[in-house]
Amino acid sequence: MNGTRGAARLTARGVVRRYGGIQAVAGVDLAAPPGRVTALIGPNGAGKSTLFDCLAGTARPDAGRVLLGGRDVTRLPVHARVRLGLARTFQQIAVFPTLSVADNVRIGAEQRSRRDNGGGVTRERAAERTARALGLFGLEAVAAEPAGEQPTGVLRLVELARALAGGPRVLLLDEPAAGLDAAQTARLLTVLRGLAGDGMALLLVEHDPDLVAELADIVYAMADGRVVAAGPTATVLSDPRVARAWGGAERGRERGGR
Structure with missing residues (x-):
């Protein structure tokens, strides 16, 4: 979408997040550069959702830093990161059901x-x-119909459209193809490629290896709170460590929790 407000890189440096005695994220380094689609993959419980929360501002790291366009935003709340150009969609769709589709956007x-x-x-x-x-x-x-009357696939697109209408520089996508049919998924891929082509930084959590292989330029694979492989998509997806950690039930179109 034209009108994004300049390129920005999203970076995590040594991010740690603990829950009680459990270290959900254990010193993760990650970079989502402008003009690229970066994917975060891994089995359930790998720490992907927790890392996403730290990047978006809904959780604060116990150690490490989060940078947006070179600015340290580790202690900034969600709304402040939004003003700086960070937008996020959620695995559980969040729309206003009584408002029209257009009003949501x-x-x-x-x-x-x-x-x-x-x-x-x-x-x-x-x-x-x-x-x-x-x-x-x-x-x-x-556009004029109530959002609450729409099927899941349409609501997913509504949430994405609302995020893009805000003109983000960095977009975090939590399983963006969940609930979409084949035609909607094809449109989504086209839009996301176009956004990256316009210079936006995109970071997505995704369980579908086929979609990751088709869309992502860079992949980070997590297991047990750590990055076990990172690099170009084909290289990471063929890494035996990734196959072991992300194999089995994850090698299909699973849309469950993480």
Whole structure:
């Protein structure tokens, strides 16, 4: 989508997160560069969700740092990271069911307008961004319908459209293809490739190895809270350590927890 606010790299340096005596993330280094799709993979319980929370600001690391565009955001709350250009979607879809599809997307566009205009909202610009985001995901036909009446696949696209309407520089995607049919998945892949081509940094958690192989430029594989392999997609997916950690039940279209 045109109109992102400049390239930014998202970086984790030595991130540690503990829950009681359990170290869910054990000193992870990760970089999601602009213009690339970076994937985070691994079996259930590997620490992917916890790392995602640390990057997005919903959890604070016990050690290490999170950098956004070179700025240390480790202690910044979610809303402050959003203002700096970080957006996130969730595994469990989060929309406003009583609002229309268009109004759900407009929320993201108006947040962008407030940032760009010192707290004010430019309605025309918000409307333009809303229409553009709806068009990207083919949501025009259901734009006026209540979000709560839409199937899971459409709601997934609504959430993605809302995130993009905010003009992020870095986009965190939590299983973005979950619940999508083949046509919706194909559209999603096209949009995400286009965003990366425009310079956005994308980081996604994904269980489907076929989708990762098709979309990702860089892969980090986690197991037991640590990165066990990182690098170009083909290299990481063929690594025996990854096959052992991510094999079995994970080698299909599992959409369960992590």
